[in-house]
Amino acid sequence: MRNWQDILKSTNAELLAWAGQTSWAHDMRSCQQDSEWHAEGDVWTHTTMVWHQVEMLDEYADLDRLSQLKLLFTALLHDAGKPATTARDPESGRLRSPKHSIVGASLARQVLREVGCPLELREEIAHLVRYHGRPPYLLEKSAPEHEVIRLSCLLRNRLLYLFALADTRGRDTREMSRPEEALHLWQDLATELHCLDAPYDFANGQARFLFLRQAGGNLHYIPHEDYRCAVTMMCGLPGAGKDTWLAKYRPTLPVVALDAIREDLDVDATDNQGHVIQEARERCRQHLRAGADFAFNATNVTTSVRKKWIDLFADYGARIEIVHIEPTLTTVLRQNAKRPDPVPSSVIHKLAAKMEVPDITECHGITFVEGS
Structure with missing residues (x-):
């Protein structure tokens, strides 16, 4: 793929074939994963499994092409940071990949920049990569509403939820560590807060600014927009x-x-x-x-x-x-x-x-x- 216009005109099969020939896909093929979480083996195998699970989502066919591409590129790059971060834990002996989503988001920006992806679209995909692992752990957050609202300002929560489903289904696990019921809570809360398909509707810009600057911000506080x-x-x-x-x-x-x-x-x-x-x-x-x-x-x-x-x-x-x-x-x-x-x-x-x-x-x- 020489540029973003080529990608827009490509089929899914052509896009996956292109991705499979890249250096970052090669690195993923060489990176093994912890067998308890990923019995399927290397990162690229998991990546292709997730890709196909995205295509099999009930909602996939109803999405516009840009939304489909957001999910597909998230599938390609969500674990692209693992080759640079994977190491064996000295105590447990298990493979770990700390902060791989942060590294993956940076790589996603680089990959998408090279093909000329529009900046704002690129950033939403990078945010999907960065936060792709959040939905399963919503109840572990001290302020789950804050988590869902904050991410609604960076990405489309519906796409994050759909990708989490594909990511959960696109693996072989020895222990069921990511029940889909936990993922549905993300969708339910985003729906309840009216930010499943759009950013949360704050009373004004100052309310958003203050809420997002504080982990435990007061959602119901409506400040005056009286800027100096x-x-x-x-x-x-x-x-x-x-x-x-x-x-x-x-x-x-x-x-x-x-x-x-x-x-x-x-x-x-x-x-x-x-x-x-x-x-x-x-x-x-x-x-x-x-x-x-x-x-x-x-x-x-x-x-x-x-x-x-x-x-x-x-x-x-x-x-x-x-x-x-x-x-x-x-x-x-x-x-x-x-x-x-x-x-x-x-x-x-x-x-x-x-x-x-x-x-x-x-x-x-x-x-x-x-x-x-």
């Missing part, structure tokens, strides 16, 4: 076009930019950034104290880095919009090379490998910008 100011938080690699976007869509906003502060302080990007961050936080506070809208422009590639800034903005009662800009890496490298002070390409590649794409659970609003 609005912060536009840019996210993207050096050379992605963040300055260009701001100039076009937010031309009147004052901008707190880490690159500009480095230049003001004569600090190189490879030097200690402590003084740069301190100065940036103070400049942000000046706008926040004044209740003035502004933009914060930095790479902001990881969730943990973004959270520190978002916490600051939220403490002052700001509305936070994240703008994530993601052209192809080739475009980023080309645009970066044209800058007066280009970032070394090796640094860009490292940042690209670390990139954690933002999502709506972090902020009040999010805008995705794709490029060629």
Whole structure:
């Protein structure tokens, strides 16, 4: 498959044949699983079993083609992180694959990016891969409603439930560890909360923001949307076009930019950034104290880095919009090379490998910008 258009025109058999020839499928064939959970053997065998179980779901034929592809790609990639994470537990002697869904979600983004899958569609599939194992353990959560509502903001709960059914059926187990009754609870709760096929309908954006920031957030609290100011938080690699976007869509906003502060302080990007961050936080506070809208422009590639800034903005009662800009890496490298002070390409590649794409659970609003 050369691109996403080829995938849209392909049959299921053609798509599975293509996937079977990839390097990540080869890695899965070489990765054995714990026999108590997966008596069928290697990861690719389980993957193909799940694929066929997806096709056999009663609801599959009634889904639109994009929804079918979401399930099929989730089947292909849900355990793709196991080869990198599988090891034998020294105490029990059993094979374990801790955090394989996190690694798999990252690989899913890479695979889908390479075939040109649209960004928002790619992210929903990556979230399905990341959270595919959640439904069987709903009752183990201290706040099951919070779990179902949060994931409704990232993916379609109906698809997550359907995939969990296929994943449970697509294996040979020596002990029945995943009864389907547990999966039905996910569907039932999502239905009860009216978020089986759409994100949960919060009273307003601030209610969603506060609820998702707290594990035990109060679902019935309806805050006023009385923001002191609005912060536009840019996210993207050096050379992605963040300055260009701001100039076009937010031309009147004052901008707190880490690159500009480095230049003001004569600090190189490879030097200690402590003084740069301190100065940036103070400049942000000046706008926040004044209740003035502004933009914060930095790479902001990881969730943990973004959270520190978002916490600051939220403490002052700001509305936070994240703008994530993601052209192809080739475009980023080309645009970066044209800058007066280009970032070394090796640094860009490292940042690209670390990139954690933002999502709506972090902020009040999010805008995705794709490029060629």
